[in-house]
Amino acid sequence: MLKLHFAPNSRAGRIVWLLEELGLEYEINKMAFHPKDLKSDAHRDRHPLGRVPVLEDGDLVLWESGAIVEYILERFENGGLKPPVDDSRWPKYQQWFHYCEGMVMPPVNTIVVQTILLPPDRRDETALKQAQKLLTRALAPVDEALAGKEYLIGDFSAADVMLGHACFMSNRVGCVTDEMTNLKGYVERIAARPHFQTAITMQ
């Protein structure tokens, strides 16, 4: 059976969300988002940097949420969450899937580091402000693309599992502005999905 190594408030939530949307069975190793678990010898044997998510399937140990999403969709169950290659929606599915880590998550990470993870005396106001500006800019094209659409390519897809999760995090750190009306509605639709709620409230 698939085994997911998980910590709350991390990209591991994407994988719980996907597995729940697809109705797949899985085991879960719930760790604290804390060095005592993530930097433990046991977890460093799975991922030398102590990151989550990690997916185990028999002898395979797989990192990177994007790769794990692909693995689950292609090897286990697609559930209509990834258009076929010849589908007209497939190129933009790919674009938004990659936009998540390429454009949105780097400033989200910096903001989390500069507002939560670092002790106050080591925080850097300039780095924080710069990341907030970058993130707001990176979200504008997503807001625009969502005009007249429920989800990124119309119907809900695994691109939403990646980028929708990143937009939810962006909203949580205060960077989805009131002017981004399409994006605000999108984050609300994501947050209202029962399987997303399961994932985001899991400890």
Add this chain to the structure above:
Amino acid sequence: MLKLHFAPNSRAGRIVWLLEELGLEYEINKMAFHPKDLKSDAHRDRHPLGRVPVLEDGDLVLWESGAIVEYILERFENGGLKPPVDDSRWPKYQQWFHYCEGMVMPPVNTIVVQTILLPPDRRDETALKQAQKLLTRALAPVDEALAGKEYLIGDFSAADVMLGHACFMSNRVGCVTDEMTNLKGYVERIAARPHFQTAITMQ
């Protein structure tokens, strides 16, 4: 015909490299890595943030190097650069493909911003040092994975087009240390590929 919007010293080099490796014909719009081109109205019509690469194919305008690589491999020519889904190398192909933007490029970007793009009086030594530390850490698992291998999954693949390019950039900014002997050799092998040289020297 495929049309690539390009600027030197950017992720657009990945796409030139891939197109050359595959022997595909393409048009290219060579821009300067400068706001006069990248932030021009013409380019902002293609990508609202003025980023490269952008690929045009008829009416389709596609962003994100990872998505463009997928598009070329799946819709045009695979060239043996992506293992099939049931191949035992496919999961780690996916992992390293996504590791590029997930783990390696965020600190590379910060280092480039803090050493080249920002004027000296606006640079932040703390942010630079932190990014250098992060990048060195992120490269260690790549060095380890390359033990006894020429390329990330053995044979050259599109995972090398993504992560190999990022490792070349990491070496250029001084973060591939002498102790990372596998990674040093890998960067040399990448740099010696004729089609990589075409891409990296293109202005």
